Amino acid sequence: MTTHDEQTLLDQASRLRKDIPPERDLWPGIEAAIADATPAGRRDPGRNRWPAAAALAATLVLALLIGYGAGRGTPEGSNGATALQPVSLVEAAGLLETRRTMAAEIEAGLHRLPPDAQAVVIENLATIGTALDEIDAVLAEAPPSGLDRQVLMALYVDQLALLGSVRQLVLHSNQEILL
Amino acid sequence: MTDPAPTSDSAVVALPGGSERGLAALVDAARSGDGRAFERLYRxxxxxxxxxxxxxxxNPALAEDCVQQTYLQAWRNLDRFRGDSALSTWLHRIAVNEVRGHFRRESRHEVDSADEEPPARAPGSGTDIDLERAIAALPERNRAVFVLVGVYGYPHEEAARMLDMAVGTSKxxxxxxxxxxxxxxxxxT
Known part of the structure; x- marks a missing residue:
């Protein structure tokens, strides 16, 4: 080919049709994938509230954990902030450790409650535990990114906040717990 | 996946069925969670x-998969589309990422792709079909650069950014x- 042919080739390439319709409608598959990827189904107009909700939930957990850290004591030379250091919205391992520790303390404090209250607490712990396990499984199974991860972490923190509430009630109960 | 948000206004593809302004309105609505708006955007x-x-x-089947993943990623990242570049560029960047991701996952080699059958539905006239087939037969990275620069008119800077390569490599x-x-x-001939 000559130089002229080169230019002809480029001209022809630039004139090629840019838009090619797919042979079938791909939207149903996309819609299903979006639904699968969104834990609470299709996001509604309020979905942008999640970052704020996550922050609020994190604040709740931090507040609970401050009490938690003070209640359990901290290592010599450390302070509350140090004890809370591992707690992070993006560090599931820290949250998992917190969950395990709080669950153990709740279990240890259950004997303070009357039998009826113990049953209620155990039932609620099971519900919270199931929710945490499910969120954990989704996060571990197919690590999501962006907003989905944020939403899942916020849900996890929400459940952890509930667990912290239960812990506080158990440890500081005067045997008049109503859950 | 890397952040698909484009950084320059280098759109070269006119989107059918609506102006960029109209599409921007759909993006705004979809960003608020309006699934119907996102469907219109898709269409x-x-x-x-x-x-x-x-x-x-x-590969038509693979192309369909990449399209689906592109719109799933677009939905997830709508908040990142700031509108300082054309929607077409933004979607193309996501699409290129998806295609590259597929080739990475499949550990495809250029030798393999060079041996592939060209797409069955190469559109256009006879000479265009010849060209489409010749493009389809190019090794993967040759093809990607030529398609982005030669067919879609992206500057080498943008193509290099999309393909995560140096501008000189793109050239x-x-x-x-x-x-x-x-x-x-x-x-x-």
């Missing part, structure tokens, strides 16, 4: 996205692709 842009995916993959691939195309088409 107005899918031909442009599928066209690129088909040419990059030279080298383009030159190589052009020579291969001329050789192939020349032997057919």
């Amino acid at each position: 107005q842009t899918v031909d442009a996205v599928y066209g690129l995916c088909l040419r990059l993959t030279a 080298a691939h383009f030159h190589q692709a052009r020579r291969r195309l001329m050789d192939r088409l020349g032997t057919q």
